[in-house]
Amino acid sequence: MTDTSPTQMPAGPVIKGKLSRDDVLMRGGMIVIALYLIVTLVMPLYVMFSKSLSTYTFQLSQYEFQVSDEDGTFDGTILNAADLNAQVQAYEPSDLNAGSDGRLAVTPLFPEFSFRSPVRYQLRNTVADGRFLVGSTLTEGTEWVELDSNTFRRVQLRPVQARGIDNFVNYFSTPALSNSIKNSLMIAVFSTIVTVALAFGFAYALNRTCMRFKGAFRLIAMMPILVPSLLPGIALVYLFGNQGMLKELLFGASIYGPIGIVVGSVFFTFPHAFLIISTALAISDARLYEAATTLRASPWRTFWTVTIPGARYGLISAAFVVFNLVITDFGLPKVIGGQFNVLAVDIYKQVIGQQNFEMGAVVSVVLVVPAIFAFAIDRLVQSKQVASLSARSVPYQPSPNKNVDRAFFGYCTLIAVFIVGILAVCQFAALIKFWPYDLSLSLKNYQFNKMDGGGWTAYYNSIKLGLLTAVIGTAVVFFGAYLVEKSGGFKTGRAIFQMFAMLPMAIPGMVLGLAYIFFFNNPDNPLNGIYGTMAILVICTVTHFYTVSHLTAVTALKQMDGEFESVSASLKQPTMKLFTRVTVPVCMPSILDISIYLFVNAMTTVSAVVFLYSPTTALASIAVLNMDDAGDIAPAAAMGMMIFYTNAGARIIHMILSRGVLKRTQAWRAR
């Protein structure tokens, strides 16, 4: 009799689901979008990292000399530069590390050298690709070159390319550079504390009191999102600069430096912190407060034991988001930082000022570390967040309390005055003819074509970039999110895709921009053609703001039941039909949100595109930066306010569109 117990049965065939045409299509689509992220994100970052390890050193052993006697005859003794240096100790090993434009004088190797002596010199490279200069003339090849003393002192050796961590060693041993780490961290921590505290109070007032004009306050709190981060810097110059309107308030301290950066950072990060904390405070369980009252806890104790713990995830998340925004921001410290060096500005200085791309790459790697760290903690905290609101919860309803409401109204008014004041100062400055000597009003500062920076073309370019980014970006992001969320199987592939989609959030804009230079400006890259065009700006901006858009799309898609896919499959309908006929219309509000998010950010971003724009694709936000840089502060303010009005207009259009779309596509939500 045969044994039929399960352990003895031969293994049956592995049952593998047959890939339908739809599955192939969806996986194909996912691979295409994953490839997009690899080419536009992973590869550039890799190239940048390898650039940071590319060093230049003087290879002394590759040069040989002969020295004649007083009559100019050579006796044939050949001296190697490395041996000479070993004898006379003219250069320390650290002197031999250089940048790509390094030069090393040779005369210190000859202690008896005098440019007046009749002694003659010969020198040559020992390898074919060795290089040295006589004056500014490049000499390559291994031929001997004979020079008199006076010319010999003009000889400079050139470094050769090598690989190693010397750039990093150099960075950390140069206080002028590595001090920026401390500065950046300090600014970021300080701004984070101030912003989160202020935003908490504001969010508390809006969610937990019966204060009046909540709608207006909410609107005002969101305003800073519509302007480039450098605009508050410009306003601060007008307020607290040496000719500032409120200069006395600083009691002699200078606004150019940490004070200015912190105040400006609070302005531009406020809406981000406010939104996150407000969401955390919006819902809470009234039963906890009832319990606290029953236990006779004082309001103060209730606040610390109920309110704060309830909002802790929001607070932590807001803190890391603000930290990340401040430490990676480039525009604000550039405008108001004065001599206070921070990492993001250092990258710009190294690359644009000194053309030291290797050191720029090193600073980028250094900047990525805290940014990734903050991002990782934020994600960790968010994943721990569990529903604190259960089915039995009773929503908390604030009850009117005259004194409390009045106090919070006063507080919110102060914040609102701060936000509106900054914008009003910029608008005022833009209309003044010649601050502070001629206070008559004029539109002179709007003649952008007469300034550096790109003129009105830059403004139209920005709108073009915003629209292209919104349309292309939304399509790519939403489609990608759909594929990753709704396709079955293919687990590893989806997990990798998720990781790629999260990565842009952790990469500072400056780093992304610099990585793009290295990657796309290489003549051997087949994509080299897009360098310097509008296309690279669109790609860069979409990638830069990919994560938040992706998360918005995923959240919207998660709300849709997986049954839709099953039903359409059993009805033998292609997935793409389901996607266009059901998914997109249902998710329309989120799609509109993603596109306005991309549009506004494309209008205001400076950091990534500052390395990538070309004379024909100058942008409004870059024009603000460049005009401020050249000292044309009033036109910079004028352009900044143009960005504000454009974004505000876009928001209004978005609102109207959303209403219309909601009516048409979301009618099913209402009974």
Add this chain to the structure above:
Amino acid sequence: MNFKFTSIASAMTGLLLATTALAQTELTVYTAVEAEDLERYAAKFNEVNPDITINWVRDSTGVVTAKLLAERDNPQADVVWGLAATSLLLLKSEGMLEPYAPAGVDKLDSKFVDKDTPPAWVGMDAWVASVCYNTIEGEKLGLKAPTSWKDLTDPMYEGHVIMPNPNSSGTGFLDVSSWLQMFGEEDGWNYMDALHTNIARYTHSGSAPCKLAASGEIPIGISFAFRGAKSKAEGAPIDIIVPTEGVGWDMEATAIVAGTDSLEAAQKLVDFSVTKEAMEMYNVGYAVVAMPGVAQPVEYFPEGLLDAMIDNDFEFAANNRARILEEWQSRYDGKSDAK
């Protein structure tokens, strides 16, 4: 029908012939000249050479230099027309320039021509360092107008002077290099040590100090004369001061990129760049041009600027640039946040 076809065919042939006859040579020209001037320059050039089309690639000095250096092994440019001489020296030391003596080069001031024969580059015009002094703010603060570089180290000016960071600004670098040349290496650094205590901050761009002086933000801005004249013309209450010791300067210059496919056309462009017509064209914005006796005074330009220009050693500036900037950074950039 048949007639129609022949006529079309002949028209096509004619068109083809016409394009061959008018075959244009295209030149890719890299430049840092102000965008608004480019059209004017190209138009003037085409009056003489209608068969050569210029394709401009324009950006700031630093960016154009970086671009050219990055393309060292695969140059895209045929000619560089209007880039700082110190930048061209960097290119020369990479062996990227094609030496050429344009017709009429002997008419130029020898200061404006590369010392090699044939020269690797020829100059166009110069931009000269100057000090912008805001008279209203100076009076308010009870300052005396400085007359020399040394004056600026007077404790009276503490926190009232602003200059460009040489690490990011060409104007800043020409100031530093001129001080090192005029005062000698050691005294030059001593001078900058003393000046540093008076500096409010270092700006990124070279024109910003003068604009900030013009707006009264800081009474004294170390900048360049052209910018000062422009601000003054806009009504700013500033004086443009030429320090008595002499002033640093750099020039815009022209050179052929080695390995160009259109050498002949490139040479024609360089020939044109040193003609009297070209010099008059540069004179619209620049008070000092390479050909002596051509320049007409530019409005609001300070007097005696030409005589104050030092005998600039461009080779020194180019070959010591990396070292000077490193030294400057370790002395002043790292220290500055202590303030």
